[in-house]
Amino acid sequence: MSTAPHPSAAGLSPATVVVSAGRPAREQGGHINPSVPLNSTYVSRGVVSPDELSYARGDNDAWHPFEEALAALEGGADGGAAVDGGAVAPATAILFSSGMAAVAAAFSLVPDGGTLVLPRHAYQAGMVLARQISERHGVTLRYVDIADTDAVVAALDGADLLLVESPTNPMLEVADLPAVLGAARAAGVRSVVDNTFATPLGQRPLEHGADVVLHSVTKYLAGHSDVVLGALVTRDAALAATLREHRTLHGAIAGPFETWLALRGLRTLALRFERAQASAVELARRLAEHPEVAEVRHPSLPGDPGHERAKAQMNGFGAIIGVRPRPRPGAGDAAVTGTGPAAVDRADAVVDAVRLWLPATSLGGVESMLERRRRWGTEAHTVPEDLLRLSVGIEDVEDLWRDLDQALRA
Known part of the structure; x- marks a missing residue:
């Protein structure tokens, strides 16, 4: 079932967007909620176009309503604020099988032998993964107090990726998002902000200059302790394609029932x-x-x-x-x-x-x-x-x- 943006989404508050975004197109006798499509493959012949559904590991319509709703939330219902005065690209959300699958995709942006700047306090499983990547791929880890802006900026020299948690897990330190994300952008360092604790209702890091926003959908977005999912959101179309490819090749895909439950939870x-x-x-x-x-x-x-x-x-x-x-x-x-x-x-x-x-x-x-x-x-x-x-x-x-x-x- 196709979905369509709410006809009056521009200018709506986030509290309204969580209810209205990702709905089916308004048609007489149509559904008000997305159905649960159960397809592992689709009718397909000839050369496959980039936006064509062909095999469910690459893309499937079970994900689209939730991804559209989360993109509207993190990107702002009306596109959000422009970064550095430039034109605002629409946000794209990419759903993953777990929050850790989303973390792994984000860390994949660091090249072998590269440098990752990350908080000294952050989700512990993500820190374990970072250490494994460091050992196996020669990645240098630079730990910082994410609340110490000067220390974060200094650590960006020669880095490839900055991971930010704000507030941090479990110490609740708060980063100066405009300052550290602006510094990362100026230094040519990609930035990922874990927004799980704050949710898009509490802050929208893309508006402060983040390249990617990360969520454990398992937590507040789904909200009922009954699904395990993750997501990444970005305005960079090329970056979105890279992250989607990682999801496809690593098989880190969400099931249709879990996705439907997450969307149902998002409404409240x-x-x-x-x-x-x-x-x-x-x-x-x-x-x-x-x-x-x-x-x-x-x-x-x-x-x-x-x-x-x-x-x-x-x-x-x-x-x-x-x-x-x-x-x-x-x-x-x-x-x-x-x-x-x-x-x-x-x-x-x-x-x-x-x-x-x-x-x-x-x-x-x-x-x-x-x-x-x-x-x-x-x-x-x-x-x-x-x-x-x-x-x-x-x-x-x-x-x-x-x-x-x-x-x-x-």
Whole structure:
């Protein structure tokens, strides 16, 4: 079934675009939702044209509605703001079988022997992949504090690709996107921004000069903890073709049912994210005053290092919170800094004590989740061992607070 842009999409708010984009063409008696096309191959003869459907691994109509909707969101319903005063090209979204498949495609842009600049704190599986690429393909890795603009700019010298997470996972550092992406463009370095935490409702990195935007669709975009998908978005047609080719040759393709579920989840993104974000702001405020909490990270807090930057460049502060429980009396100096068995036991006890929050490793779903991040051996060692990452869902904020409060006091 063909899709068509909403006839009045230009100028609509993102909250409307998530509902209206990627719909079937308006025809009398037609469908209002895309169907689930189940085809591995298509009728095809003669020379195959570039935009022709022939074999579903290369392209298929199951992906198109979601890709059109995400492109409209990240690119802006009316094309978005021009970069460097030039004409704005339409955004293209490319759906992948997982967020890691999208990360792998982005990293493939670094040539053998090249240089990749990446945050010291970022999604840990992506960091493992970066180290493997470094070992197998001679790629130099330059780790930076993504919130330190001068350090990022200095690291761009002779680099091939800059990966940005903002806010970072799990430390919630906020990058100066206009500055670091502008510097990358000036240095001729391609840039990829992981926008999973902020979503296109919170920020649109293409408008700040990013070459590619990356999403784990599994998280907020799909939003119901029932699919695993990823996506890349770019305005560069040649770059889009390169990334599509990577998807085809590596077989990193999405299934039709998962894609349909992701699009269905996307329709409520604005409502879900608004609720989760508002609850996160309130919970962060209360946690910062809690006697059993040593440290809270959330950009909404006036004392948070990323507050002013997030306030200037984001629409809201996101729904992820970092919390370190206060160590028990007599736990020792190591526990105060978030290290050692006492600190780990204290954080694990909080996870064990919650009854409404779900102990789980993902985020961005309708349900609130938490975990101690350093339980993963591949997490960065600069992350405190007792750091709890909280993904705030859409439950009643008072119920969430009562559960957190009793777990911290247990």
